[in-house]
Amino acid sequence: MRAKAVEPARNPDVSNQGWNPATNPAVRELLDHLADELAKEYIRLMKQAEKVTPAIDPNDGGHRK
Amino acid sequence: MTARQEWTLSEAARFLAEPQHRLIYLCEKGVVVPDFAIAKGRGSSRRFSARNLLEFAVVLKLRELTLPVDTVAAIIHVLRAFETKVADEIKGFDLIHSLRGKNAPDLRIIISDGRLLYFSLGVGAGDRKLFGGIDFHNLATGKIKPTTIRKEKIASNEIGKEVTRKPASPALEFGGPEGSKHARIEISVTRIAKDLPLDG
Numbered sequence: 001m002r003a004k005a006v007e008p009a010r011n012p013d014v015s016n017q018g019w020n021p022a023t024n025p026a027v028r029e030l031l032d033h034l035a036d037e038l039a040k041e042y043i044r045l046m047k048q049a050e051k052v053t054p055a056i057d058p059n060d061g062g063h064r065k
Numbered sequence: 066m067t068a069r070q071e072w073t074l075s076e077a078a079r080f081l082a083e084p085q086h087r088l089i090y091l092c093e094k095g096v097v098v099p100d101f102a103i104a105k106g107r108g109s110s111r112r113f114s115a116r117n118l119l120e121f122a123v124v125l126k127l128r129e130l131t132l133p134v135d136t137v138a139a140i141i142h143v144l145r146a147f148e149t150k151v152a153d154e155i156k157g158f159d160l161i162h163s164l165r166g167k168n169a170p171d172l173r174i175i176i177s178d179g180r181l182l183y184f185s186l187g188v189g190a191g192d193r194k195l196f197g198g199i200d201f202h203n204l205a206t207g208k209i210k211p212t213t214i215r216k217e218k219i220a221s222n223e224i225g226k227e228v229t230r231k232p233a234s235p236a237l238e239f240g241g242p243e244g245s246k247h248a249r250i251e252i253s254v255t256r257i258a259k260d261l262p263l264d265g
Contacts, residue, residue, distance in 0.1 A: 020094075020095065020134075020135045020138045020139070021138060021139055021142040022095035022138060022142075023095075027139065028142065030199065031139055031142050031143050031146065031199075032146050034143055034184070034196060034197050034199065035142075035143045035144075035145075035146035035147040035149075035150055036146075036150055037196050038143070038147045038150075038172075038184055038186065038196050039147050039150035039151045039154070041186050041194055041196070042147070042151055042170055042172070042186060043151060043154055043155065045170040045186060045187075045188055046155070046163070046170065048188070049168045049170075049188065
């Protein structure tokens with residue numbers, strides 16, 4: 001049997017619903033806003049971890065006392 | 066640190082234990098954009114970064130759960146935009162290495178009741194924050210414009226606001242912080258990133 005290069009188009013699970021961010025600027029804008037909020041929180045968590053976690057000694061196998 | 070920087074299509078397929086045509090399909094749909102795509106004459110050569118491998122791994126997991134391609138594309142778009150925005154603030158930031166690091170925030174994707182997209186972020190067993198609440202079905206049918214959804218859905222789901230778990234009740238025990246009624250899918254992007262065998 002010959003291998004197919006694409007998944008079958010008849011499968012409703014793969015149909016294009018018209019709101020792919022690659023083709024819909026309004027959807028992209030909405031998703032970018034969500035990404036922005038996520039980024040702010042991620043940065044906050046990273047900074048928080050830096051404060052809480054003491055420096056890791058690479059000569060100690062990465063373990064902290 | 067990851068030693069390798071680039072993977073060819075066949076290498077990526079082997080790495081992910083997936084047939085090449087599935088990866089090609091996801092590229093052609095614009096779900097995963099190869100970081101090192103090179104056009105050569107009439108053909109093209111796709112080369113993938115470690116970030117692409119993480120994207121594929123997340124996508125394949127979501128597709129395993131039969132989420133539509135457009136839903137998956139939206140999720141990957143958020144992950145990409147999120148990484149870009151963090152990198153704007155933190156020089157040299159790259160998502161996959163950050164997620165694989167010690168004490169990395171746990172980034173999760175939640176699909177609530179088959180139609181609402183959320184992300185959650187937290188560290189360890191501490192409180193998690195919930196983001197989103199985008200209704201894919203309404204977007205697909207055009208019933209609600211994205212700008213309206215941003216106002217009504219994201220704001221009403223208190224984007225960025227800390228989620229406080231309420232006292233257990235039968236309904237809340239099932240629904241998670243987002244309050245799913247009947248069904249929920251939750252995927253840890255952090256766990257997927259940590260499990261990728263990139264250091265070998």
